[in-house]
Amino acid sequence: MTVIKSVPDKKHPVIGLKNFVFDPSVSRLLPLPQAHRFKALPLFLIEGRLSVAMTDPDNIELLDEIARITGCEIAPVSVDAGDINSFIARAYGCNKGDIITDYRNEIRDEFNSISVLNLLLEKAVFHLASDLHLEKSGKEVRIRMRIDGALIEIKPYDTALHEEVISRIKVICGMDIAEQRLPQEGKSIWSGGGKEIDLRIVILPSVAGETAVIRLLNPVNIRKNIEHLGFSDSFTAGYRKLIEKRQGMILICGPTGSGKTTTLYTTIQELDLSANKAISVEDPCEYRLQELTQLEVNRDIGFDYAAGLKAVLRADPDIIMLGEIRDRETAHIALEAAMTGHLVFSTLHTTSSVSAVYRLIEMNLPAFMIVDSLLLVLTQRLVRKNCEYCRTEREIGDQEKITLRNMGVTVSVHYETRGCSRCGGTGFNGRTVLYEALNINDAVRKMIVLGKGEDEIRTEALKSGFIPMGANSTALIESGTISLAEVLQHLRES
Numbered sequence: 001m002t003v004i005k006s007v008p009d010k011k012h013p014v015i016g017l018k019n020f021v022f023d024p025s026v027s028r029l030l031p032l033p034q035a036h037r038f039k040a041l042p043l044f045l046i047e048g049r050l051s052v053a054m055t056d057p058d059n060i061e062l063l064d065e066i067a068r069i070t071g072c073e074i075a076p077v078s079v080d081a082g083d084i085n086s087f088i089a090r091a092y093g094c095n096k097g098d099i100i101t102d103y104r105n106e107i108r109d110e111f112n113s114i115s116v117l118n119l120l121l122e123k124a125v126f127h128l129a130s131d132l133h134l135e136k137s138g139k140e141v142r143i144r145m146r147i148d149g150a151l152i153e154i155k156p157y158d159t160a161l162h163e164e165v166i167s168r169i170k171v172i173c174g175m176d177i178a179e180q181r182l183p184q185e186g187k188s189i190w191s192g193g194g195k196e197i198d199l200r201i202v203i204l205p206s207v208a209g210e211t212a213v214i215r216l217l218n219p220v221n222i223r224k225n226i227e228h229l230g231f232s233d234s235f236t237a238g239y240r241k242l243i244e245k246r247q248g249m250i251l252i253c254g255p256t257g258s259g260k261t262t263t264l265y266t267t268i269q270e271l272d273l274s275a276n277k278a279i280s281v282e283d284p285c286e287y288r289l290q291e292l293t294q295l296e297v298n299r300d301i302g303f304d305y306a307a308g309l310k311a312v313l314r315a316d317p318d319i320i321m322l323g324e325i326r327d328r329e330t331a332h333i334a335l336e337a338a339m340t341g342h343l344v345f346s347t348l349h350t351t352s353s354v355s356a357v358y359r360l361i362e363m364n365l366p367a368f369m370i371v372d373s374l375l376l377v378l379t380q381r382l383v384r385k386n387c388e389y390c391r392t393e394r395e396i397g398d399q400e401k402i403t404l405r406n407m408g409v410t411v412s413v414h415y416e417t418r419g420c421s422r423c424g425g426t427g428f429n430g431r432t433v434l435y436e437a438l439n440i441n442d443a444v445r446k447m448i449v450l451g452k453g454e455d456e457i458r459t460e461a462l463k464s465g466f467i468p469m470g471a472n473s474t475a476l477i478e479s480g481t482i483s484l485a486e487v488l489q490h491l492r493e494s
């Protein structure tokens with residue numbers, strides 16, 4: 001453990017972090033880009049007071065900024081400037097090789113199904129994994145965790161334990177233990193280290209044997225501030241202003257797994273929920289927020305999005321969060337709500353912002369309702385970030401440049417990764433967001449009112465300052481943050 005010692009000629013205690021055990025849920029109170037930029041690293045949180053190791057602990061402006069981002073009172077400690085980057089890398093889990101080794105060291109021969117499952121869940125929570133997969137593949141057991149979107153394989157437990165582990169999972173979420181031929185779904189709660197994490201579990205009867213997938217709804221993954229989401233500073237500032245509005249609709253779009261839900265929840269948490277009544281209709285409620293009244297869709301009893309939304313509107317809401325807009329009826333009620341003094345947030349399953357607007361038009365919703373209520377259509381993807389330890393710069397050939405320009409990407413250099421021990425050979429570390437934000441301005445409104453097609457709306461939007469996702473990725477590619485291949489893959493899906 002760490003020794004904090006006072007150095008007479010310095011105002012702040014100096015901290016040695018060589019053997020410090022970092023808690024990722026504390027480190028990540030400050031997003032990684034800011035940790036690098038500020039040369040600061042959160043260490044521990046005690047009663048709202050966050051100890052932060054810094055190379056410049058006397059910088060008052062920096063302290064204020066960190067306090068604002070983390071929402072904590074800051075207690076700075078001094079750390080050597082030569083060491084901070086490697087500590088940051090360790091604290092933010094930039095060394096995936098560690099996950100495998102530290103798990104290997106802890107599994108013991110005498111472990112039974114209960115202790116194995118507990119250890120796996122504890123590790124998954126610690127590494128902020130979103131999913132834990134316990135699969136039967138052939139005669140072997142395969143265990144993988146999804147961390148920052150990538151699956152990391154870890155050493156399996158003894159194959160003989162697998163059936164018992166699956167039974168144990170069925171017990172903790174109240175499934176039928178005897179049923180081995182049909183898929184089952186269930187919920188449970190894992191608690192440990194002062195945390196409670198909701199679990200969503202699916203058991204699949206594969207031909208090789210039963211497979212379990214456990215989704216961990218770790219509230220730490222719902223980032224504390226919009227700054228944590230990876231949008232640019234200028235977008236974040238504009239977005240903050242927009243969500244202070246009293247009425248209108250903000251749509252967040254993208255395919256499954258693009259981080260829409262995280263953006264929604266983070267946004268809702270930023271709003272003043274004590275002065276405003278906020279109600280959500282979700283399918284399912286993924287995370288529980290204390291100041292949000294959350295309703296869950298239940299189609300078996302006819303309680304769908306439209307029915308939920310109608311009920312919400314009778315309950316004097318200020319802010320409404322609607323999990324998804326899928327049909328005309330729901331869209332109509334939502335737009336009406338956004339026109340009559342409510343701030344409405346929802347998602348649409350479309351790949352671009354302009355196509356989202358066009359989807360509403362195609363639903364035969366009156367143009368005046370769309371232009372009167374829609375404020376912003378944000379479309380996003382989650383992309384893997386390059387490992388900074390094994391990336392190398394590459395020039396782009398002339399022919400390639402032309403092909404890229406046709407896809408809306410204009411770059412002259414990009415970075416490739418070859419995989420190293422720090423990224424577990426994957427070439428990637430962490431994720432960020434790739435996005436496009438369509439502000440519904442007068443030019444766009446005019447096109448909607450005139451009943452123009454998708455292409456004409458896009459052309460007019462571009463003229464009035466809309467930056468599509470491809471063009472938005474340029475700086476991230478050229479700085480080496482993300483790879484060209486990763487961007488192209490996401491653009492092709494559009």
Ligand SMILES: [Zn+2]
Nearest residue numbers: 387390420423
């Ligand atoms: Zn690497």
